Amino acid sequence: MKKVICFDLDGTLTESKTVITSEMAELLAKLQKIKKVVIIGGASFSQFQKQFTSHLNYFDNLYIMPTCGAAFFKYENNKWTPIYQLHLSPVEKKKIYEAFDQAFVDIDYHNPELTYGQIIENRDTEISFSTLGQEAPLSTRKSLKYDRRPEIITRLKIYIPEFSIALSGTNTIDVTRYGIDKGYAIEQLGEYFDVSIGDMVFVGDAIYEGRNDYAVVRTGIDTVLVSGPADTQRFIKSLLVLP
Ligand SMILES: [Mg+2]
Known part of the structure; x- marks a missing residue:
């Protein structure tokens, strides 16, 4: 039991x-x-x-x-x-944001034309990227055609190996302190x-x-x-x- x-x-x-x-x-x-x-x-x-x-x-x-x-x-x-x-420290948060920016450049990634709310959200104990934005309706998230999150994660792992990085939900990447x-x-x-x-x-x-x-x-x-x-x-x- x-x-x-x-x-x-x-x-x-x-x-x-x-x-x-x-x-x-x-x-x-x-x-x-x-x-x-x-x-x-x-x-x-x-x-x-x-x-x-x-x-x-x-x-x-x-x-x-x-x-x-x-x-x-x-x-x-x-x-x-x-x-x-x-809580992530301001230095850690800055490092994560910069890693996302660099990852986007590396793979020539651009946000979709139509997004809903913040793309990268500071959740204080976690930084979360959502392809379509944090407020995207479920139907829109489910109809997302090209999921480039795995490519982004591959690049992030090079720049911020000291953090845990995982796919989450329908269109999100979560970054927390390692482990x-x-x-x-x-x-x-x-x-x-x-x-x-x-x-x-x-x-x-x-x-x-x-x-x-x-x-x-x-x-x-x-x-x-x-x-x-x-x-x-x-x-x-x-x-x-x-x-
Ligand atoms: Mg779930």
Whole structure:
């Protein structure tokens, strides 16, 4: 019997950058009555609030790890309280921005004509590039034809090998301090809850090499690959009916 159930956010609990459904929120409330529930997403804390936490009304056993585990919060005294936050320094941020600029020059990359919001976002514990911008509608992101993120990542790895760089979501690249990824997040949870890796499970839609969920695999945690929120709901229901 698992004690800690960890979920990815985008594509797992919600559609990418889309508000959680009331049905999913209700299932998570039920699950918290019997398990510790942790959400580990690439999104920033403010995006977590917009898309996830502000639509919930039960937080008794809920923990969130925005920016791939570079930050860890629990709900305490009616507010989200950090357990830790690994802020990037101004020097680190500058280095990451410059690496993106250089990578774009190297591969002759230009932003699409139509973009939505910031292309590169400072999430404080993470820097995130989104091909179409941070606010791009899901349908537009899904219809993106040429994905040049792998080429960009290849160049970034040359300029900033001291950072972790991963594909995320539908059109994003996340950069965090080296070693800070969803695997690190799982290790932190083991220590924090004082449980073994066998007591935890990770549920995600992108547990594939090169994608940000994949980092959990090195910890040896049991994983459940889902095709999307409907599939995740089926998994949660299967936990709820267990004796
Ligand atoms: Mg995902």
